[in-house]
Amino acid sequence: xxxxxxxxxxxxxxxxxxxxxxxxxxxxxxxxxxxxxxxxxxxxxxxxxxxxxxxxxxxxxxxxxxxxxxxxxxxxxxxxxxxxxxxxxxxxxxxxxxxxxxxxxxxxxxxxxxxxxxxxxxxxxxxxxxxxxxxxxxxxxxxxxxxxxxxxxxxxxxxxxxxxxxxxxxxxxxxxxxxxxxxxxxxxxxxxx
Ligand code: PRP
Numbered sequence: 001x002x003x004x005x006x007x008x009x010x011x012x013x014x015x016x017x018x019x020x021x022x023x024x025x026x027x028x029x030x031x032x033x034x035x036x037x038x039x040x041x042x043x044x045x046x047x048x049x050x051x052x053x054x055x056x057x058x059x060x061x062x063x064x065x066x067x068x069x070x071x072x073x074x075x076x077x078x079x080x081x082x083x084x085x086x087x088x089x090x091x092x093x094x095x096x097x098x099x100x101x102x103x104x105x106x107x108x109x110x111x112x113x114x115x116x117x118x119x120x121x122x123x124x125x126x127x128x129x130x131x132x133x134x135x136x137x138x139x140x141x142x143x144x145x146x147x148x149x150x151x152x153x154x155x156x157x158x159x160x161x162x163x164x165x166x167x168x169x170x171x172x173x174x175x176x177x178x179x180x181x182x183x184x185x186x187x188x189x190x191x192x193x
Contacts, residue, residue: 004076052171058161069167077163083156085136098128099138126150
């Protein structure tokens with residue numbers, strides 16, 4: 001989502017640089033100072049008020065449940081969190097599910113079977129069923145290509161995700177006017193498109 005997030009920020013602060021290929025992780029425009037954090041670390045930076053605002057996927061907000069304010073959904077980074085597996089379901093005493101999203105898996109699927117075992121993987125979770133380490137996976141699907149190429153199908157959509165603008169709780173109080181102004185601009189921008 002980096003490119004889309006930066007294009008979005010440039011609408012709000014046209015002074016921001018155009019070229020992000022220099023690997024700089026911190027840079028300033030006239031209105032915003034930007035940090036390029038990894039998605040899984042971003043809510044922490046916002047919770048700790050290293051940044052007043054953050055742009056991150058709804059999947060990570062739901063997974064981490066950090067103390068931040070979710071302000072508005074943004075129209076990019078669309079994907080779905082799904083339960084997927086091979087087309088044929090087996091009757092299993094214990095169902096094994098591989099995922100990066102262990103909290104979401106537990107929250108959405110614990111009561112689905114008598115016994116589930118969640119296996120935490122850090123990426124390429126489609127390998128779980130292929131290498132027989134799990135029966136299913138819980139993962140994001142965007143185009144569906146990765147599932148298809150690996151012989152897997154969607155069993156259930158758990159929720160839809162997109163980029164979200166989040167705020168630090170104190171910033172939302174102390175910089176309320178600035179933040180509400182930004183929100184108004186965002187709404188206006190996307191209303192007209
Ligand atoms: C994500 C996700 C799927 C894939 C889905 O992986 O975890 O593997 O993209 O996209 P698709 O539906 O368009 O094929 P990512 O590329 O972030 O790498 P990862 O598997 O290492 O997390």
